[in-house]
Amino acid sequence: QAPKVLKMQSAWPSSNVWQEMAQDYVTRVEAMSGGRLKIDLLPAGAVVGAFQVLDAVNDGLLDIGHDVPVYWYGKHKAASLFGTGPVFGGSATTMMNWFYEGGGKALYDELTQDIMGLDIDGYMAFPMPAQPFGWFKNPVSSVAELQGFKYRTVGLAADLMAKLGMSVAQLPGGEIVPAMERGVIDAFEFNNPSSDRDFGAQDVAKNYLLASYHQASESFEFLFNGLLMEDLEPDLKAILIHGVEAVSTANVAKAARRYSADLKWLEEEAGVNIVRTSDEILAAQIAAWDELIPELEADPYMKKCLDSQRAWVKDVVFYELMNAPDYGLAYNHYFPDRLKL
Amino acid sequence: MTDPQIALFMLGLFIVFVFLGFPIAFTLMAMGIGFGYYAYFDTRRMWRSYDRLDADTASWWDQTSAWWEGLFNSRIFDLFVNQTYNVMSNEVLTAVPLFLFMGYIVERANIVNRLFDTLNIASRRMPGSMGVAALITCALFATATGIVGAVVTLMGLLALPAMLKARYDPSFASGIICAGGTLGILIPPSIMLIVYAAASNVSIVRLYAGALLPGLTLTGLYLAYVIGRSILQPSVAPRPTKDEVPDVPAAKLLWMVITSFVPLAFLILSVLGSILFGLATPTEAASIGALGGILLAFLYRAMTWQRMRESVYLTLRTTAMVCWLFVGSYTFSSVFSYLGGEHVISEFVQSLNLTPLMFLILAQVIIFLLGWPLEWSEIIIIFVPIFLPLLVIFEIDPLFFGVLVALNLQTSFLTPPMAMSAYYLKGIAPPEVKLTQIFAGCLPFLGCVFIAMILMYVFPQIVFYLPSQFYGN
Amino acid sequence: MYSYIRFADAVSAWFGKTFAWLIVLMSFGTGYEVFVRYVLNSPTAWALDMSFIMYGTLFMMGGAYTLSRRGHVRGDFLYRLWSTRWQARVDLVLYILFFFPGVLALIFAGWKYAARSWQYGEVSVSSPAGIPIYQFKTVIVVAGVLLFIQGIAEVFRCIHCIRTGEWLEADEDVFETEDLLMQQASKAEKDAHS
Numbered sequence A: 001q002a003p004k005v006l007k008m009q010s011a012w013p014s015s016n017v018w019q020e021m022a023q024d025y026v027t028r029v030e031a032m033s034g035g036r037l038k039i040d041l042l043p044a045g046a047v048v049g050a051f052q053v054l055d056a057v058n059d060g061l062l063d064i065g066h067d068v069p070v071y072w073y074g075k076h077k078a079a080s081l082f083g084t085g086p087v088f089g090g091s092a093t094t095m096m097n098w099f100y101e102g103g104g105k106a107l108y109d110e111l112t113q114d115i116m117g118l119d120i121d122g123y124m125a126f127p128m129p130a131q132p133f134g135w136f137k138n139p140v141s142s143v144a145e146l147q148g149f150k151y152r153t154v155g156l157a158a159d160l161m162a163k164l165g166m167s168v169a170q171l172p173g174g175e176i177v178p179a180m181e182r183g184v185i186d187a188f189e190f191n192n193p194s195s196d197r198d199f200g201a202q203d204v205a206k207n208y209l210l211a212s213y214h215q216a217s218e219s220f221e222f223l224f225n226g227l228l229m230e231d232l233e234p235d236l237k238a239i240l241i242h243g244v245e246a247v248s249t250a251n252v253a254k255a256a257r258r259y260s261a262d263l264k265w266l267e268e269e270a271g272v273n274i275v276r277t278s279d280e281i282l283a284a285q286i287a288a289w290d291e292l293i294p295e296l297e298a299d300p301y302m303k304k305c306l307d308s309q310r311a312w313v314k315d316v317v318f319y320e321l322m323n324a325p326d327y328g329l330a331y332n333h334y335f336p337d338r339l340k341l
Numbered sequence B: 001m002t003d004p005q006i007a008l009f010m011l012g013l014f015i016v017f018v019f020l021g022f023p024i025a026f027t028l029m030a031m032g033i034g035f036g037y038y039a040y041f042d043t044r045r046m047w048r049s050y051d052r053l054d055a056d057t058a059s060w061w062d063q064t065s066a067w068w069e070g071l072f073n074s075r076i077f078d079l080f081v082n083q084t085y086n087v088m089s090n091e092v093l094t095a096v097p098l099f100l101f102m103g104y105i106v107e108r109a110n111i112v113n114r115l116f117d118t119l120n121i122a123s124r125r126m127p128g129s130m131g132v133a134a135l136i137t138c139a140l141f142a143t144a145t146g147i148v149g150a151v152v153t154l155m156g157l158l159a160l161p162a163m164l165k166a167r168y169d170p171s172f173a174s175g176i177i178c179a180g181g182t183l184g185i186l187i188p189p190s191i192m193l194i195v196y197a198a199a200s201n202v203s204i205v206r207l208y209a210g211a212l213l214p215g216l217t218l219t220g221l222y223l224a225y226v227i228g229r230s231i232l233q234p235s236v237a238p239r240p241t242k243d244e245v246p247d248v249p250a251a252k253l254l255w256m257v258i259t260s261f262v263p264l265a266f267l268i269l270s271v272l273g274s275i276l277f278g279l280a281t282p283t284e285a286a287s288i289g290a291l292g293g294i295l296l297a298f299l300y301r302a303m304t305w306q307r308m309r310e311s312v313y314l315t316l317r318t319t320a321m322v323c324w325l326f327v328g329s330y331t332f333s334s335v336f337s338y339l340g341g342e343h344v345i346s347e348f349v350q351s352l353n354l355t356p357l358m359f360l361i362l363a364q365v366i367i368f369l370l371g372w373p374l375e376w377s378e379i380i381i382i383f384v385p386i387f388l389p390l391l392v393i394f395e396i397d398p399l400f401f402g403v404l405v406a407l408n409l410q411t412s413f414l415t416p417p418m419a420m421s422a423y424y425l426k427g428i429a430p431p432e433v434k435l436t437q438i439f440a441g442c443l444p445f446l447g448c449v450f451i452a453m454i455l456m457y458v459f460p461q462i463v464f465y466l467p468s469q470f471y472g473n
Numbered sequence C: 001m002y003s004y005i006r007f008a009d010a011v012s013a014w015f016g017k018t019f020a021w022l023i024v025l026m027s028f029g030t031g032y033e034v035f036v037r038y039v040l041n042s043p044t045a046w047a048l049d050m051s052f053i054m055y056g057t058l059f060m061m062g063g064a065y066t067l068s069r070r071g072h073v074r075g076d077f078l079y080r081l082w083s084t085r086w087q088a089r090v091d092l093v094l095y096i097l098f099f100f101p102g103v104l105a106l107i108f109a110g111w112k113y114a115a116r117s118w119q120y121g122e123v124s125v126s127s128p129a130g131i132p133i134y135q136f137k138t139v140i141v142v143a144g145v146l147l148f149i150q151g152i153a154e155v156f157r158c159i160h161c162i163r164t165g166e167w168l169e170a171d172e173d174v175f176e177t178e179d180l181l182m183q184q185a186s187k188a189e190k191d192a193h194s
């Protein structure tokens, strides 16, 4: 029997580490299905642009989409709550746990299927490390220095940075460095040292600011076309869905290796000045979230979603933080002088 | 037939249909939708609501209408609209109408005669002085406007009679105007390069930086040919008499330069400089260029309501021409690659065991040949994207390839049967200037283009030097 | 038939020419952004959205006007050698086969696409300014309708040409410089011979 061929497109260029992470999913699904499924993985732009993946999966132009929910937050701002919402103290892992165990998936389905009327089924994978504040041509340490910057980010992070006095442009990953060259933007964040390196961030800016509250809890989103899932045999459908859980672990492991190695490369080989975002800016970010949250809660669905997230973070992170030993203490003990905080 | 074979069939059929002379944007659209209907044909998905009807209880009318609905329930239509929106929201292409607007305004600013007079006097002691003046006027004016037809006709009315009166060889004189007028689409800021950037995803600013030295090199080769030929064969370019080109005092000449050459050069340099130094985006620089052009036209007392309207309407029409071509080609090419056409072409090319140099020559020969019947917009938007995926295999930088293509397409204006520059010139030239003479005059300039292309290949630094200086590797 | 052709030409020209003025707005709007961004150091949030919305609207709304004035590029090096009757016959067939399916798709699929956007109240993702884009997506439908109206006029033009052997050109009020100059040159030449 010939394999069923599925079209999958990501929102990343083919040269980016994230396309490799999408490929990890393809490899797992093909192996688990014993050759009954074959997935044709395409980069951003092959069928549709990075920001149009959701539309394309809904229309059946793509069977599977690989992106982040924030890429379609123009259709509904609440999309941003699934990955780039306010940081109440939980990490990306906390928020992915909320998705699978804290009622997140039901709220996600309510948004996509009931409110927006989409014919899709979505799942989250790969809780990402917190995203750096990003790349600047000159070092910045105070909020005053940020005024008037044209800065690239996406989703609610854009609203947040606007509150810090920057003018924000939202661009897909593949367009960031060309936009820096063209002068469309003066500074940007994308996601992580490896992706940033793959884009060539080090060629257009030399200061890399780590730590930020703007997107500290993001994960990938896998979108499946509803009709496809309806027609698929139950075991193959299960493979597609649980393959998302499987690749999540694989991606976390790969990120640990690649992201750290590339950060080292950026520092040692590319001459990038790597610093931690100043406490002043970090504090201003939290203050900006405080301003933003009531505005978001004007929408009843957003309010419901944020309440659910807050309740989850409050209880879960309490246990986590009360219980966790100070890893920094042990790290400093064995590797003194490596951290520069 | 397998899907990839159908993709090749689609491409072949398209080439045949192009020759039927129907507007290409709509031909592409039709081919994309037609073959896309096949590619996305899926009975289960399309006739789902029909299948769900209960055959016993549903009325005949419900069944029929559900069946027809199924027939038009193809995903290709969604793809088509999606691709249309992609063109509409393409940020690189936003610079196109602004640069066109700048061009149309500058073209109407009554600047070309001042410029030619000034350069004519300034260069009067050089061999082939009028030819040199005409060439530089063409190059500068073409760079500012980017509109080939206008440059060739305006210069054809101004410089050609002057040169003929000075007993220049008609063939030599017309070659200068045709080739010089075409330079504007190569030297940045150029619409052609924006269109290539949009088609290839090469950064437009890198492309501008990359094309600058090659553009100047080609201009230099043209000048060298004009001067060299005038020295070796003085009969083609006799020295003008005092009646034809008067002597003017240095102060007056300086004033003429300040009022004609300097403003235009300043406009070009400020637009180009702000782009290359990253001070402004190409779109922003283009808007400054357009506003600067309007100011210039006012200062030359050339801005009338009628000219403003013409510029506005022509901008719309040319933008629509280019962008609807994109609408068609985005749809066409996504169906082409969905059917596996891209893949089968790359397999075929790989099976030929070409060296990168052989591939490069083959690609450029094909583009050169396409330049005979077709114009640059069709070649870049439709045919160049077929070569782009192959560049990876041969490790050819798409920036380098783009600059070579831009050079190569200079020839498309000069080669029959569709030699637009020659036709524009023929249209306004005195009847005794024969089309064959114009073609003969263009030939040596075609030679210069080939020499320039070989120089680029031997010394790729001509292309890469500026981009790496400005933007790193 | 002739009054329809005149009607369609006028409709296309009205929409095309009206929306053409967006280029002036775009020049000044982008110029304003340059000023506030580089001189006052306070860029607008909406410049990017504004520029692509204006550009996209401009060329989409100009499609029919461009068609009526034969402005869409053709691969016409053979076509121009044929008799006008043959040109019209081929055009007529291709308008029906090539033109209308695509234009109808623009209208109907565009409607579905735009309706969904209205339903979300979709805003642009390129800035946090929340610039609505559902009206922009509706431009697809409007452009399709204009092309449809003009397409029928073009079919009538073909029929007229098959009957009489003469193309019926639209009223023209602006010309490319080269066309204008070439017309003047050929007129001057005719006058000289007569």
Ligand code: NA
Binding pocket: A131, A153, A154, A189, A190, A191, A215
């Ligand atoms: Na990010």
Ligand code: NA
Binding pocket: B371, B372, B373, B374, B411, B412, B413, B414, B415, B416, B417, B418, B419, B420
């Ligand atoms: Na040609």
